[in-house]
Amino acid sequence: MKKHWAVVLPLLVVGCAPEDKDGDGIADGVRDPDTVSVVAPANPKGTVSGQVLNTRMEPIPGATVKLTIGSATAEKPFETTSDASGNFLLTNVPAGAEVLVTISKEGHATLRASALVPSHAGNIPINNGNANIGAVALAETRSSVSFSLLTPSGYPARGAKAYIEAVPAGTIAFNGGSATAVSSVVVSAEADSMGIVTFSNVPSPAELARIGGVGDAAGGYRLWVDPVDSNGDGILDAGGYAKKIDASTLVVSGGSQMLRLPAPRNDAGDSETTGFQLVATNVPSLNYVKLADGDAGKAAMELQKKPLRNLLRPGEPIYLGFSQPVARESLLALVADEYGREKFDVIVTPSAAGDVYTLMPPSSIREGQEYNVILRATSAYDGTVRTWKGYFISGDARTPRPLQLASAVYKDGTTGTVGTLDPGECIIINFSHVVVPSATLLDAIVTTGEASPPSFNATPAAPPSTNPCFTAESPTKYPIDSANFNTATTRFVFTYSGPAINLTTNTVKVKADFTKFQSADMSTYYESAWGAPVSSGTSLEAPLGKL
Incomplete structure (x- = not known):
């Protein structure tokens, strides 16, 4: 029996990719379009072209054309000039690059155009793609x-x-x-x-x-x-x-x-503000205007004169911002007490632009007291003269003070006994800070220690008061606004109608009693300058003296 030996030799097949030496994206040697092999260029390049004209569509030769892309450097810039026909061409620009083309020519405006150098034709990568920015027209600058x-x-x-x-x-x-x-x-x-x-x-x-x-x-x-x-x-x-x-x-x-040019103003051109106005202040009562009933803005305007809104912290200035600069040395500022009798010196400081001022009251003003403010200023723009009136309460909203009865005095009448509290004579009580009353009258009790002392209704008596008890009161010295800002006051008054009391032999005390408000609606509570209601359990007492 013959034996047959078979030798199996492995066949080694080596595959070679098609070459693309000319970088056109098509394999070299391929002529049949149906058998084209696409080769992605290793470093595809492109061109940027265009034409530089004037606005009359005439060529501008010699215009400088610069490209700005990530790979441009001072040593290797992308730069050329337009030819006699205004045409330009920049080559070897990286395909896919977003380029900024800057075109300039002396005597003409500079134009900057952005374009994208193509790197694909559909889904096929290409080389030598062209970004043509078109015909660029530059205006003359002569x-x-x-x-x-x-x-x-x-x-x-x-x-x-x-x-x-x-x-x-x-x-x-x-x-x-x-x-x-x-x-x-x-x-x-x-x-x-x-x-x-x-x-x-x-x-x-x-x-x-x-x-x-x-x-x-x-x-x-x-x-x-x-x-x-x-x-x-x-x-x-x-x-x-x-x-x-x-x-x-x-x-x-x-x-x-x-x-x-328009008039200067610092209120961001607020269309609601015209002419010379006080547009910003930390004492809003200075901008209070009495509006007619039914006016849509009346409720908001009335809030501007509440004591809480006009609290001025001790040591803090009054800030004034005007819609137009104030003429130098034309701002007059007067600060007077609640009665308009005593004047306080203030330090007036303007800003460099003259449209913002500060008024610094003296350190002698007392916390919780009302002080009236009167302003006069002249516009540096057109000479308009304006005046403003308002008031502030000295106090810090962060630290409300408890209400106290500061004093109680009576006025001797013309018919009674001197040194004796007679029926028909007036008793005036003063609180430690201003109080905003309600329509409910305050109970005032006059006592010598008896079990059931008489009680009277005390009414607010903001100056100047028309109450007969103040017929001999000295008139207001300074022209404060006593018509609009007389709601809050430190002073109350009532007429005594009890038995005669000799103050030389009796110790007389007056109580301001708020206990009746325990059964009243909370909306009727009296309010302090700090906006806090006076507790219904409050009863304040002071010895009665003679005015």
């Missing part, structure tokens, strides 16, 4: 425009610093791709002694009007003017200006226009 700036009072706004932006200073006239462009010319200037500010090297009004669009896209000049202090005294003579002026308007006016 013209000038000027504006005459005046302050609200008619004076030249000399030295005013202004800035202008001419838009659009360039356009992409034709672009079939995704490029976008931005072009404007920004120039700064300073007004001369006549208030005339001239901006040179800008596109002419006619050119901007011609290449701009319509509506908000119309060609024109965005103008900004800083607030003006013409004489350097720290008080603004005019507010700033920020507005776009259509180029077509300047074409009609010959490239110049007069602008009256």
Whole structure:
């Protein structure tokens, strides 16, 4: 039997990828389109091209074209110039890069366009993709425009610093791709002694009007003017200006226009505030105005005169913010006591701009007491004179003080015995701080220690009072507002109708008794300057003296 030996030799198959030496993305040697093998380029490159024209569609040769991408460096920039036909081409730009193209030429505006260098055609990677930003039109910058700036009072706004932006200073006239462009010319200037500010090297009004669009896209000049202090005294003579002026308007006016700057104000242009006003203060009663019943704002306005809203912490100044600067040395401030008889000196301090002031009351004012404020000021803008009246209570809202009966005195009548409390004579009680009463009258008890002393109804007697007990009271010395700010007071009064009491042989005390409010509605409770209700268990006592 013959034996047959079979030797199996392994077959080694080595696979080689198709080559693409010319980098076109197609395997070398392939001619049949149906058998094309796509090869992804290792480092795909692309180009950026376009054409530089003026706004009359004429070529601009020699324009500098620079590309800004992540790989651009000072040693290896992407830069070229346009040829005689205005065309340019930048090569070896990384495919897929978002590029910023800056095109500039002396005597023309600079335009910046962004584009994306293609790296794929559909799903197929490509090499030598082109980003064509199209025909770029640059406006010429050989013209000038000027504006005459005046302050609200008619004076030249000399030295005013202004800035202008001419838009659009360039356009992409034709672009079939995704490029976008931005072009404007920004120039700064300073007004001369006549208030005339001239901006040179800008596109002419006619050119901007011609290449701009319509509506908000119309060609024109965005103008900004800083607030003006013409004489350097720290008080603004005019507010700033920020507005776009259509180029077509300047074409009609010959490239110049007069602008009256607005009055300076520091209230953010609140449309509800007109003229010279006190727009901000920590004493809101200064802005109180009595409104008619039925007025929608009456309830909110009445809150402005509540004592709690007008608490001024000891050592804290009164802050005053005006809508216009106040003329130097024109602010007069008077602080008087509740009765308008005693005047207190205050320290008046203006801000550098003259629109904010502080008034520092003296340290001698007493906590819980009412002090009236009278102001007079003149607008530095138009000379308007305004006056304001209000009041404040000295006190810190964080530390309410307990109510006390400070004093109780009686007035000898003309018919009774001197030194004796006779029927028909007045008793005046004063609390340690102002009290806001309600329609419910306060009980006042006069006692010599007996078991059932007589009780009387004490009524508030804010000065100046029409109560017969105060017919001999000295009149108010200073013109305080006693009509609108007489709700809260430290003073109450009642007429005694009990038996005669000799004060030389008897110790007489007066009690302010709030216990009747235990059975009353809480809305009738008296209120302290700190906004706290006087407890229904309160009973305050003081010895009776003679006025």
